[in-house]
Amino acid sequence: MSEPLIEMYNITFAYPGASRPVFEDFNFQLLPEQHIGLVGPNGCGKTTLLHLIMGLLKPQAGRIVIFGQEVSNERDFVAVRQKVGLLFQNADDQLFCPTVLEDVAFGPLNQGKAPAEAMQIARETMERLGLHGFEDRVTYKLSGGEKKLVSLATVLAMRPQLLLLDEPSTGLDEQTKHRLMHILMDLEIAYMIVSHESDFLSYTTHECLHVHGHCCKPE
Amino acid sequence: MSAIAEPFSEGASLAHRLDPRAKLVVAGIFAVQMAVAHTYVAALTGLVLSLICLALARLPLKKVLVRLLVVNSFICFLWVILPLTYPGEAVWRFGPLAASRQGLIFTGLITLKSNAIIIALIALVATVPVITIGQAMHNLRFPNKLCHLLLFTYRYLYVIEEEYHRLVQAMKIRGFRPGTNLHTYRSYANLAAMLLVLSYDRADRVFQAMRCRGFHGCFYSLRTFSWQRRDGIFVVASVLVLMILLFLEWRMPSFLARI
Secondary structure: OOOOOEEEEEEEEOOOOOOOOOEEEEEEEEOOOOEEEEEOOOOOOHHHHHHHHHOOOOOOEEEEEEOOEEEOOHHHHHHHHHHEEEEOOOHHHHOOOOEHHHHHHHHHHHOOOOHHHHHHHHHHHHHHOOOOOOOOOEHHHOOHHHHHHHHHHHHHOOOOOEEEEEOOOOOOOHHHHHHHHHHHHHOOOEEEEEOOOHHHHHHHOOEEEEEOOOEEEEO | OOOOOOOOOOOOOHHHHOOHHHHHHHHHHHHHHHHHOOOHHHHHHHHHHHHHHHHHHOOOHHHHHHHHHHHHHHHHHHHHHHHHHOOOOEEEEEOOEEEEHHHHHHHHHHHHHHHHHHHHHHHHOOOOOHHHHHHHHHHOOOOHHHHHHHHHHHHHHHHHHHHHHHHHHHHHOOOOOOOOOHHHHHHHHHHHHHHHHHHHHHHHHHHHHHHHOOOOOOOOOOOOOOOOHHHHHHHHHHHHHHHHHHHHHHOHHHHHHHO
16 A cells, blocks of 8 residues: 555644643544545634644644655745645635736745746646636735635645645635536545535545544544 | 725826836935925926826826825924924914914925925826835835835735724624714724734734745745836936936025025
8 A cells, every 4th residue: 555645643732722632642644645525513623633734833742744754843844835735714815916827826936946937837727727817817806716716726836746625615606616626626636625515525525534632533 | 995996006198108117216216305305496396397297197187186185184284383383583473373484484395395296106106006016116126025015015905904894894783883982992992903913813824824835935026027218218317307406406596696
């Protein structure tokens, strides 16, 4: 069997000032080509799990191994972020450049691509997501659905090997939701989706896991 | 969506088509020169020059006047206070109060100078979209922090305004009606504090999202500017005009004294 993409061993994490930890002795594995849905009540730690994987939060105890490499400090996670994409819950947090093209090209530029190449990648990614003609649109003037798709483009433009999506379908109309479903189903990389919408998950994922304090269990 | 409407930024006039970098630099130098001017000749010439720029920009006159009205309402306060407090020869008395000739002259000069600067900025800077101003500043090697402060402010002012309206609506639907009482002040203080906290959290999340996309403290601009012949002509003409202004300011009084 191939090597897991993500391994988490005995993770303990508590938010400062919280009475009890979100995760205690938590173990988790994600295998290649898996499409997983993460479900659970509010506050059970779904978003926290994604942020731990990206190194935005640091566990108080435990080991995280990503792509076979143990990651612990900021430098390790900088490398992780080149290969793992995270789509934030709120698109307004993700889109900060004045124009769509600049925002989509931001990641590739950070990866050290030349401006011309970064623009090329950005255009291709947008084309793939059906966002042709959005290049010079101003990010804050987009509709909610457009913002979500552009955010996805900004993440995919970095050509990640694994995608983490935090409630991607929330607040989208049916049409945009369907578009997003098809985009996800066509992806050839592993992904995990945090969502409360079981319909959406049943189309886009193979398996839904319930997030608990110690592990993620199939429903 | 009313926070930063940019009514002047779109247009096809000569002033709109000039290179934003040239306009920014010229407007900046002109503003400094006007701010330090202390003769009526220089101030009046500056006002005429800025009016010429305004004419070239062909902006909707009504909107320009409204904007000038806002600026001049502040200057009204100066007309009330300065003549009465500036020491000098009294030309008008009202009980214990006396308006001085020097005070009136000085206030007049300030009025001319501020209007000249505002009109020039409307014609040269307001005709550039805010985004382009940021990119042009970046291109002109302004400090990175300054450029990004401008761009981020512009980007998130809308979001913060939206958050503000949401909070205000939430207050209204629960029957809040502002009045002159402690409850109102306390509610507004809570509103301001909440807005601050929300913005802080927002900034945190934006930074996280940027880090997830490999941000390491360095921005890259994709915007390229193309310098046209008309930009060269504009800059050369502006330099000449600004030098004349300099001459008027420093040489004219002694020149006039000699003849």
